[in-house]
Amino acid sequence: MESIIKFLVFVALLGVCSSQFTCTSLPSDLAKCGTDHLSSKMPELAEMLKGTTDFIALAVLIPHWKDMCMYPDDVKNFFTCSFNAIENCADSDFIGTYPTSSRFIAGFDYACSKVNDVDIGCYQINQRAIHECAMTAAGSPPASDDIKDIVEHNCRIFEAEVECTSLSMTTCEDSRNIIETYLGYLTRPACSAAIYFRPSLLLSTVMIFVAYFMNKQ
Structure with missing residues (x-):
């Protein structure tokens, strides 16, 4: 779980x-x-997400x-509120690195239908391997503040x-x-237009090995 926490902190810092x-x-x-829409019915989730954009990870x-699908209206109100806050604060060059509110909510509706x-247990068992694999594939964040580099790196993390x-x-x-x-449903609009490095066949093979190895730990 430590590696997962480190990855989420990494995403949050971005x-x-x-x-x-x-x-x-x-x-x-x-x-x-979170206080307005989650705290009364899902206090632990509200506390976990408090003041962060982690819900997008x-x-x-x-x-x-x-748990969330038991209170769909509250959750969707939280999403709408949070995305409005992000859109009001995000620099126009970076807003496309976040999913849109409508697509995010549509994804939640789909999740609840399934x-x-x-x-979920199968996903959780593989969660550590997924994040170890993703950290390896995405690489280090850019050293510069160049907008193009930051957008491309955010897109690499998502992909x-x-x-x-899948692996x-x-x-x-x-x-x-x-x-x-x-x-x-969670695709980032900016990523469809961004040109960035995609994992090679060799790297994909390494990613499969990492995922397999981490599941054995």
Whole structure:
């Protein structure tokens, strides 16, 4: 779990990078969204997400689908509130590195329609391997503040986690297909236009080995 926490911190640091946001109120605005829409029914989730953009990271919400789908209106209100806060603060050059609110909510609706068919436990068993694989594939963050480099790196993170999910969940194909479809809703608009390095066949092989090895630990 330590590696997962490190990866989520890594994603969170990218999300709150000062060059990507034009206001300082975002953490408090996001915390208020959680307080207003999650705290009364899902206090642990509200506390976990408090003041961060972590809910956008692919791995964060999947283990909580069953609980979240019990309160769909509250969750969707939280998403809408949070995305409004992000859009109000995000620099125009970076807004495309986040999924759109409508697609994110559509993805949640899809997840809830499949929540009784997906094996969340299979995803959780593979979660560490997925993140180790994604960290390896995405590489180090850019050393410069160049907008193009930051956008491309954010896109590499997204694609790496999607690919590593597919590579790791080999023992539960039906659940993998559901999660792959869900991840399709979370695509970043900027990434479809970005030109960035895609993992080679050799790297993909390494990623498969890493995923397999981590599952054996």
